Amino acid sequence: MLLFSIFGYPVTHSISPRLHNSVLQALKLDGCYVRKAITEPEKLLSTFHAMKLTGANVTVPHKEAAYEQCDEVRGIAKEIGAVNTLVREGERVIGYNTDAEGFYEAIKSFGYIRNALILGAGGTAKAIAIILKSHDIETTILNRSASRLSFFASRGFTCQTWDTFESKPYDLIINTTSAGLKDEEYPCDKELLKTIFKESKYAFDVIYNKPTPFLELARSCNIRCKDGKEMLLYQGVLAFNLFFSKHYDLKTIETLMRPAFEL
Ligand SMILES: NC(=O)c1ccc[n+]([C@@H]2O[C@H](COP(=O)([O-])OP(=O)(O)OC[C@H]3O[C@@H](n4cnc5c(N)ncnc54)[C@H](OP(=O)(O)O)[C@@H]3O)[C@@H](O)[C@H]2O)c1
Known part of the structure; x- marks a missing residue:
């Protein structure tokens, strides 16, 4: 089973698990998205590896720490200096910013x-x-x-x-x-x-x-x-797309993720 997580502190309020799990379920993918409270930012990447994650999102206050710890940062995240999406590529972890x-x-x-x-x-x-x-x-x-x-x-x-x-x-x-x-x-x-x-x-x-x-x-x-609802939705859509190497088109993911907001 593929495992994904939101990292942050606090994370109990985060609706990211609801957004991502609804798409995983609708696409009948063998995956699950969980919450993980991280109080020691220096442990972000070691936690990612220990949990054997395929991908993760990072929220307040750890986006800058995530930027520092990735093996590689791609796209606009390089200019922003903050990462909210982590994706495993083999043994490496790639950082992106989908908030922007x-x-x-x-x-x-x-x-x-x-x-x-x-x-x-x-x-x-x-x-x-x-x-x-x-x-x-x-x-x-x-x-x-x-x-x-x-x-x-x-x-x-x-x-x-x-x-x-x-x-x-x-x-x-x-x-x-x-x-x-x-x-x-x-x-x-x-x-x-x-x-x-x-x-x-x-x-x-x-x-x-x-x-x-x-x-x-x-x-x-x-x-x-x-x-900020649509911003949250689209950062999630773009992150999901990166988790699955852009295999699913954005419109499909958006259509499946959007109803999770209404729950
Ligand atoms: N919708 C979404 O998808 C989404 C995505 C990311 C973040 N967010 C939200 O964005 C917000 C900001 O997050 P952040 O990570 O950018 O926070 P941050 O790095 O802590 O920055 C907060 C900024 O707000 C200013 N500030 C704080 N309280 C203020 C007040 N009472 N009056 C005037 N200025 C004030 C601070 O000014 P000083 O420099 O003077 O301290 C600072 O410039 C949070 O509410 C977060 O939930 C939403």
Whole structure:
């Protein structure tokens, strides 16, 4: 039997097992996807081998550690410096990042985007900024503090803190902070956010399990909105595709994985 896992801490909330097991079952594959809490990031790869995994996904807070430990990193993950998908190739473990492509798939329905503003400067912001740049979308990063902005500044992004930011029209505003996840906070000053939304077309929040204050405010400004559900779905679809060496087409995997969200 093929075994897959999600690695992270905590992982009890993760719906990745549900997403992947539903596709494994539908395709009648002899495989199972489990959860494994990892508290010592340096043990990611040794755990992968000890569990004899075929593939794994990596979630918060271990994506950078996974990047460091892979035998090889492929694709856009090399630029992002973070890996969320591990795939066995013989004795080697290859690392990929499907968060970035997953995000881009999720925003395709918005249509043409000229420029974007990312709120937050963590790991998710890196993945999103790099994929937007690869599609020639001019991107600005706004974070409450300066320390994490150096990654973005060194790659040519316009970077601002709350103290230096002056609003201008952006097509798309993306919340990548955890503000609103376990509280009712906004990712920046509410009045500033209102000003930004008044000049914008679309809002996207990477949080997916609740209507955040960020999205509620965007809706009240009559902006087209999306939460992080589709991003999560597509990163899973792309990861499944990599687990099986791109044997199944993406549309088939998406169709089989999507109903697992409704359970
Ligand atoms: N939908 C999906 O598929 C998907 C995929 C990946 C991640 N996510 C979600 O993305 C979120 C961020 O994850 P991450 O790994 O990027 O986190 P992270 O690396 O810890 O970065 C968090 C960022 O948010 C900022 N921040 C945190 N709390 C804030 C607040 N109350 N107000 C303003 N800024 C705040 C931090 O600012 P400082 O630098 O000033 O500390 C930092 O820039 C999580 O909620 C995660 O669940 C969703």
